[in-house]
Amino acid sequence: MRRFFLDHTPALHEVFTLPPDESKHIGKVLRMQVGESLELVNGKGLVFTAKITDNHFKHCKVGITEKKQFPKDDFHIHIAIAPTKNVDRLSHFIEKSTELGIHEVSLIICENSERKVINTEKLEKVIIGAMKQSKRLYKPILHSPISFDEFIEKHPIGLIAHCYEPEKDSIHKVLTPQNCPILIGPEGDFSQEEVTKATSCNYKSISLGKTRLRTETAALYACAIAKMKFE
Amino acid sequence: MRRFFLDHTPALHEVFTLPPDESKHIGKVLRMQVGESLELVNGKGLVFTAKITDNHFKHCKVGITEKKQFPKDDFHIHIAIAPTKNVDRLSHFIEKSTELGIHEVSLIICENSERKVINTEKLEKVIIGAMKQSKRLYKPILHSPISFDEFIEKHPIGLIAHCYEPEKDSIHKVLTPQNCPILIGPEGDFSQEEVTKATSCNYKSISLGKTRLRTETAALYACAIAKMKFE
Structure with a gap:
């Protein structure tokens, strides 16, 4: 599944607008369609599955259908x-x-x-x-x-x-x-x-x-x- | 000492012209002078010390004053x-x-x-x-x-x-x-x-x-x- 980056942490079932960069990528570059699923990560170990509810290339909307937290590494570089x-x-x-x-x-x-x-x-x-x-x-x-x-x-x-x-x-x-x-x-x-x-x-x-x-x-x-x- | 690359293997005391790239670097970029020393390597473990006898930026000449062979690594990547x-x-x-x-x-x-x-x-x-x-x-x-x-x-x-x-x-x-x-x-x-x-x-x-x-x-x-x- 395609993966995108998110700079905030939405709740389960929340529907929200993606930032312009990601909207353009989804709506214009990849031409993804309403109903398609994608993955969102917040850079803090959370992976969301989301469905596109609006594929507008400037303000693409998605709804969170699943979220899962992954553990941190046990070492630090x-x-x-x-x-x-x-x-x-x-x-x-x-x-x-x-x-x-x-x-x-x-x-x-x-x-x-x-x-x-x-x-x-x-x-x-x-x-x-x-x-x-x-x-x-x-x-x-x-x-x-x-x-x-x-x-x-x-x-x-x-x-x-x-x-x-x-x-x-x-x-x-x-x-x-x-x-x-x-x-x-x-x-x-x-x-x-x-x-x-x-x-x-x-x-x-x-x-x-x-x-x-x-x-x-x-x-x-x-x-x-x-x-x-x-x- | 400045190091330059050589694509052949000169003899000790040999005087010869360096390739155009290196000549330009010595004569024009670094403005090195006749009598100055430099190092030449042949990519096969040989290091030559040489003196500039002509610092022309298109056909710089050097004379080999020393040569030393260094051993290969005992592993191969x-x-x-x-x-x-x-x-x-x-x-x-x-x-x-x-x-x-x-x-x-x-x-x-x-x-x-x-x-x-x-x-x-x-x-x-x-x-x-x-x-x-x-x-x-x-x-x-x-x-x-x-x-x-x-x-x-x-x-x-x-x-x-x-x-x-x-x-x-x-x-x-x-x-x-x-x-x-x-x-x-x-x-x-x-x-x-x-x-x-x-x-x-x-x-x-x-x-x-x-x-x-x-x-x-x-x-x-x-x-x-x-x-x-x-x-």
Whole structure:
């Protein structure tokens, strides 16, 4: 059944109008008909079955016929990434990590960050597209950018990937299933000072292997390993 | 030191002209000067140190002052992927997997493939860019597209990721470090017939986890797990 995203949580049997984007998709792109069924997800584990009562391409109406709550994962993948200079690279990470099952993305502005401003609205759309694609029921949380220092203060325990000291643990050996944000630095890496700040809190330095990875590739790799380890 | 790619293997002390692309980069983009040193890699584990003897932006000349051979990895990551309808998605996989350390990419045309023709020349350029970025010394092999049947005949042992039977081994449990191509299907998955063909040879069905992944995400995930397991 076709699946659509909903930004509110309707009651059983409620009849309501879908947002313009989804209306257009149903009425114009897919040309779905009155009486056809579809699925709606709210990004919080609820899946609704609904019937189209009006297929107007600007204000499509549906009535909820069924609802079912699905449980959360028992692990939490949280990556804090410095936005890449080229936004497409960050956007690509957001898409892929949503498919892979990430739960939380923080954007951190670091000393070497070349990009300090980012339009999270566009990234939210990427997340919703990838959620539909991958049939995920929980929407990953995307935070607005904050400074590296602020992040460390808010999350005093975690892992930080960087290229400084040669002896570091491999990510898959030290990753824990809860409360363990993985910090991925900007194109020019974290500054030595930032690494010292993090490790003098409760951050462990980690290695992502032998090859030098771009910011978004490093973040994707970390996400893949977490998926493999805990899913 | 700046690193450039070479498609032949010069002798020690040889003086020769670099290809136009690299000449332009050295003479025009970076404005490097006569006497400056640079590194050249041949994609087969050789690293040359060279001095610029002529910095002309169309036919830059260098003389080799040192050469050193680095060993190969003791594992081999080979992914056979059905080219995605949108070429950018395949190109992205090629870039990311090169950074992650892939050794061989085969392109397979399957029953449900929407794209049957592909320009591998452009993908070769993506590989070289990613090699420089990630400081890899061995260039991954990229094969021209062949049919699924031809591939299976050439490689009678491997793993195949698909969405059919519910009980499959997780990729990280069955992946071996050698001679183990991982088959990733097109947007509409492999056909049931293709899966049967593969498993009646020596292919094992594998799962890439709970969420439904796009072709290029599945391939990237497989590559990340192989890197983690063997590197």
